[in-house]
Amino acid sequence: MILCLDAGNSSLKLVTYADGSVLERQQWHYSADSSALQNWLQTIVAKVQVILGSCVANADTQAFIEAIVNEPIHWATSTSECSGVVNAYAQPENLGVDRWLTLLASHCALQQPTLTIDHGTALTFDWLTAAGQHLGGWITPGERLMRNSLNTATSRVRTGLENNAENATLAPAVNTQAGVSLGIYAALTGAVRQAINTSEQCFGTRRFAIVETGPTSLCQPLSYDADYYYKKDLVTLGLLLWGQSQDLLDLTDIEISRLFNWKE
Numbered sequence: 339m340i341l342c343l344d345a346g347n348s349s350l351k352l353v354t355y356a357d358g359s360v361l362e363r364q365q366w367h368y369s370a371d372s373s374a375l376q377n378w379l380q381t382i383v384a385k386v387q388v389i390l391g392s393c394v395a396n397a398d399t400q401a402f403i404e405a406i407v408n409e410p411i412h413w414a415t416s417t418s419e420c421s422g423v424v425n426a427y428a429q430p431e432n433l434g435v436d437r438w439l440t441l442l443a444s445h446c447a448l449q450q451p452t453l454t455i456d457h458g459t460a461l462t463f464d465w466l467t468a469a470g471q472h473l474g475g476w477i478t479p480g481e482r483l484m485r486n487s488l489n490t491a492t493s494r495v496r497t498g499l500e501n502n503a504e505n506a507t508l509a510p511a512v513n514t515q516a517g518v519s520l521g522i523y524a525a526l527t528g529a530v531r532q533a534i535n536t537s538e539q540c541f542g543t544r545r546f547a548i549v550e551t552g553p554t555s556l557c558q559p560l561s562y563d564a565d566y567y568y569k570k571d572l573v574t575l576g577l578l579l580w581g582q583s584q585d586l587l588d589l590t591d592i593e594i595s596r597l598f599n600w601k602e
């Protein structure tokens with residue numbers, strides 16, 4: 339069994355894999371108690387052969403994760419090239435490793451011009467050619483971060499943190515709560531719309547793929563010609579490819595096709 343850890347800025351996502359399939363998923367928000375996570379780790383640790391990790395959270399969080407896992411973790415890093423993908427950054431290690439891993443996964447599965455979108459603490463966009471050349475990307479605050487900014491930097495906006503813009507019509511709102519929800523929803527989907535327009539320009543075609551990850555989809559309500567894939571575990575899928583490239587794993591062709599044959 340392989341254990342993959344995706345430590346974002348808000349939560350740790352854990353996925354176990356065997357025979358090219360997901361066995362289990364767990365999530366721990368850093369603000370919550372970690373005892374349920376620790377109990378779960380105890381039940382699987384004897385069965386785990388290798389642990390791979392992606393971390394964009396701070397060093398204290400990473401050290402805490404290492405302490406509770408209490409087994410060696412192979413932490414991935416962003417490099418100039420891996421698994422056929424070439425990093426656009428002049429200083430490749432500065433690209434968030436979660437972004438880098440989503441690119442490895444998208445390229446392995448699709449090998450077509452791809453816009454990758456990851457909505458977590460931040461909302462990130464990355465462009466990738468069919469040949470695996472990363473063109474760069476954008477970073478913008480995610481939903482919760484936008485809400486927190488309004489709540490902390492204004493004196494009269496105090497809205498709950500629940501996302502109630504799911505059925506948004508983007509009509510003008512007549513109270514603060516709805517104004518914030520719809521305004522943020524418009525900002526996020528507006529950024530997605532701009533990214534789709536940019537994709538058409540940088541790829542020179544409307545025939546590209548959008549790969550999205552995160553708790554909910556921002557793309558689905560929009561209209562576009564691109565092929566669309568929503569993948570829950572994009573970062574951990576990328577971790578498997580990174581582990582394979584480092585000879586930490588030996589995935590078979592059958593396992594790779596199970597994990598990355600998205601077109602079926």
Ligand SMILES: Nc1ncnc2c1ncn2[C@@H]1O[C@H](COP(=O)(O)OP(=O)(O)O)[C@@H](O)[C@H]1O
Binds near residue numbers: 345369460
């Ligand atoms: N139950 C929850 N507790 C705390 N934060 C949550 C919860 N559900 C969603 N969020 C918020 O949703 C956003 C996305 O979360 P997540 O996918 O965990 O981000 P990341 O991948 O950056 O860690 C974050 O801003 C996070 O604070």
Ligand SMILES: CC(C)(COP(=O)(O)O)[C@@H](O)C(=O)NCCC(=O)O
Binds near residue numbers: 459
């Ligand atoms: C952009 C991010 C903050 C996204 O983090 P997340 O929302 O997944 O917690 C992270 O990928 C990061 O810290 N990147 C480093 C800066 C960069 O990618 O240019």
Ligand SMILES: [K+]
Binds near residue numbers: 456459460461
């Ligand atoms: K993100």
